Amino acid sequence: MLQSLSSAKAGSHRTKVIGLWFRNDLRIHDNEALFKAVELAKSEQKKILCLYVFDQSLTTQKAPYTLSQLEESCGPRRCKFLVESVQNLFANLQGKMMLSILPFQTNVHLDDEKSRTHTYSYENVRHFTTELVQRFNMTDLFMNREFCTFEKEVEKEIENACKDLKVKLNWTWSNCLVHGQDLPYEHLPQDIPKTFSAFRKKIEKKIEENKDVIRKVFGMEDGFRDFLLSSEEIETNLKDNSHLNLIHRDEFHNVDSFMKARLFPQMSQQQFLSEIKQDERSVLKFEGGEDSALDRCKSYLDKHLKNYSSTRNDNLGDYSTKLSPWLALGCISARYIYHEIKKKTSKNDEKTSGSVLINELLWRDYFKMLAWKMGRSFFFKKALQPSKQLEYEWKIPKDGYKNVKFQAWCQGNTGYPFVDACMKELLHTGFMNNRGRMVVASFLVKDMKIDWRLGAEYFERNLIDFDPASNVGNWCWVAGVGCDFRPRYFNPIKQGMDHDKEGKYVKQWIPELSEVSQDSIHLPYLLLRENEKRLLKLPNHYSSKDNLACSVELPSALKRKFEKGENSANKKRK
Numbered sequence: 381m382l383q384s385l386s387s388a389k390a391g392s393h394r395t396k397v398i399g400l401w402f403r404n405d406l407r408i409h410d411n412e413a414l415f416k417a418v419e420l421a422k423s424e425q426k427k428i429l430c431l432y433v434f435d436q437s438l439t440t441q442k443a444p445y446t447l448s449q450l451e452e453s454c455g456p457r458r459c460k461f462l463v464e465s466v467q468n469l470f471a472n473l474q475g476k477m478m479l480s481i482l483p484f485q486t487n488v489h490l491d492d493e494k495s496r497t498h499t500y501s502y503e504n505v506r507h508f509t510t511e512l513v514q515r516f517n518m519t520d521l522f523m524n525r526e527f528c529t530f531e532k533e534v535e536k537e538i539e540n541a542c543k544d545l546k547v548k549l550n551w552t553w554s555n556c557l558v559h560g561q562d563l564p565y566e567h568l569p570q571d572i573p574k575t576f577s578a579f580r581k582k583i584e585k586k587i588e589e590n591k592d593v594i595r596k597v598f599g600m601e602d603g604f605r606d607f608l609l610s611s612e613e614i615e616t617n618l619k620d621n622s623h624l625n626l627i628h629r630d631e632f633h634n635v636d637s638f639m640k641a642r643l644f645p646q647m648s649q650q651q652f653l654s655e656i657k658q659d660e661r662s663v664l665k666f667e668g669g670e671d672s673a674l675d676r677c678k679s680y681l682d683k684h685l686k687n688y689s690s691t692r693n694d695n696l697g698d699y700s701t702k703l704s705p706w707l708a709l710g711c712i713s714a715r716y717i718y719h720e721i722k723k724k725t726s727k728n729d730e731k732t733s734g735s736v737l738i739n740e741l742l743w744r745d746y747f748k749m750l751a752w753k754m755g756r757s758f759f760f761k762k763a764l765q766p767s768k769q770l771e772y773e774w775k776i777p778k779d780g781y782k783n784v785k786f787q788a789w790c791q792g793n794t795g796y797p798f799v800d801a802c803m804k805e806l807l808h809t810g811f812m813n814n815r816g817r818m819v820v821a822s823f824l825v826k827d828m829k830i831d832w833r834l835g836a837e838y839f840e841r842n843l844i845d846f847d848p849a850s851n852v853g854n855w856c857w858v859a860g861v862g863c864d865f866r867p868r869y870f871n872p873i874k875q876g877m878d879h880d881k882e883g884k885y886v887k888q889w890i891p892e893l894s895e896v897s898q899d900s901i902h903l904p905y906l907l908l909r910e911n912e913k914r915l916l917k918l919p920n921h922y923s924s925k926d927n928l929a930c931s932v933e934l935p936s937a938l939k940r941k942f943e944k945g946e947n948s949a950n951k952k953r954k
């Protein structure tokens with residue numbers, strides 16, 4: 381079919397087209413691929429086809445590699461943020477954009493039942509690229525680089541199709557703070573060190589020597605849209621029986637109905653609606669897209685940047701930027717944030733909030749580079765520490781996600797209020813602060829002794845800021861099989877006492893505990909008297925040791941208190 385299509389159109393004087401395939405770079409500002417495509421279009425009098433393709437396999441096909449057996453690897457809330465982001469880009473490009481949908485993954489093959497490793501085929505992507513190139517008379521294609529295995533495998537298919545068709549594929553590098561060519565390493569990704577501190581120090585040194593290491597942002601001239609193919613031109617090219625699965629504008633107009641029909645047809649309407657519901661307790665009203673990303677960045681940096689280093693471990697209010705969902709989809713560029721921070725901080729501010737925040741952006745870069753270097757093994761149980769004896773014998777429950785204990789963690793019913801509050805925030809909003817993530821991850825792998833990859837998969841489905849490199853990189857780091865190895869443990873009771881002293885955060889997410897006193901809030905089963913428990917009608921997991929998801933060592937301060945018999949509830953029992 382493709383052969384006859386190309387020969388039918390050969391010889392006709394059609395405009396030559398440059399493709400621009402958006403992925404996790406859903407923005408106009410500081411987008412090197414867009415900038416360079418426009419430069420080329422100007423100099424060679426070509427037109428640009430802007431394109432976004434939804435990967436249907438993320439939502440409609442059982443996550444194939446999954447240990448947890450979750451039904452989909454992208455849940456409705458994360459998906460909504462993505463669709464809103466694409467919709468905003470579509471509007472900002474004045475509808476001059478082609479939208480398609482297709483399952484990227486097919487023919488999944490299970491290689492190893494025990495370690496659950498899989499091979500996938502991405503032939504759909506290859507066929508799609510071939511037809512795209514032929515239908516649009518495409519001579520060049522621009523794309524920003526990605527770094528994880530799945531994205532790399534997709535890139536390979538596109539690369540092969542372009543090679544066969546003699547289309548020039550132009551890779552650009554817009555999703556990191558530091559451009560690949562400016563990284564102080566000769567061979568990428570092999571030379572990336574296995575510790576963040578080594579990575580950071582080398583880059584900081586380079587920044588000290590040369591202030592321009594972080595490149596300037598690419599700005600677009602207003603007239604750039606004149607070079608884009610209009611929606612009419614796009615539709616004309618696709619009139620006769622295209623296999624490119626075009627999404628029509630009318631269909632895309634309403635985010636919720638588009639999602640239900642095309643991305644979650646298997647989910648009941650009721651479940652779908654309950655999963656995308658906005659929770660009014662959400663720490664921010666997260667709405668996908670470049671416009672809201674830039675607004676959020678401005679308002680946070682204007683009002684709160686100066687407090688960042690002292691508030692970033694809090695859990696209520698404007699404690700951190702919360703730019704991660706927009707960064708994950710590239711609605712905002714890390715370089716843009718960097719330069720905005722620099723505008724607001726003075727040269728003498730070495731150890732200020734600005735530099736602490738920039739350090740976090742460097743973590744993000746580092747995990748991308750590490751994921752690139754490690755390839756598939758980044759997702760293996762022992763990840764970066766294959767020869768290391770594991771500290772814990774991790775379980776993979778046979779019934780995966782449905783396992784009662786794992787469910788207690790997912791739903792926030794473990795009996796440890798700080799862990800539960802964090803997990804409920806994730807469940808109801810798709811977000812959780814960094815401290816909370818470290819605590820719940822440590823709880824799953826070190827107290828419940830469940831394989832970290834189950835937790836990572838649950839995060840993948842539910843976090844609206846899911847980013848494969850940051851997610852896996854951080855899970856391995858907590859589990860002790862990642863970078864910067866040292867034994868780490870976050871005691872969930874102590875963490876609650878340190879980071880939610882008054883129990884306000886816990887009470888916000890677990891209203892059943894609203895009447896519990898500050899002294900007892902982080903361990904009600906032990907610290908409340910029996911008659912108080914009865915009076916307050918607490919759920920079982922907060923009233924008896926037998927109903928906890930697992931037992932946890934008391935933090936030393938509490939232990940001492942009990943040994944001295946200072947605690948009134950304890951005295952009574954004696």
Ligand SMILES: Cc1cc2nc3c(=O)[nH]c(=O)nc-3n(C[C@H](O)[C@H](O)[C@H](O)COP(=O)(O)OP(=O)(O)OC[C@H]3O[C@@H](n4cnc5c(N)ncnc54)[C@H](O)[C@@H]3O)c2cc1C
Pocket residue numbers: 692700701702703704705707708737740741743744747812813814815817818821839843845846847848850851852854855858
């Ligand atoms: C178990 C676990 C899983 C995680 N999964 C993800 C994930 O899927 N996606 C994700 O973006 N972050 C992840 N993180 C990192 C971090 O928790 C979030 O980036 C951060 O909480 C987002 O909030 P913020 O935007 O307010 O961050 P800020 O504190 O304002 O930091 C600014 C930006 O720096 C980056 N950043 C901050 N901390 C980290 C970090 N530890 N690692 C990598 N980048 C960082 C993020 O892009 C963030 O938006 C995870 C952390 C843990 C412990």
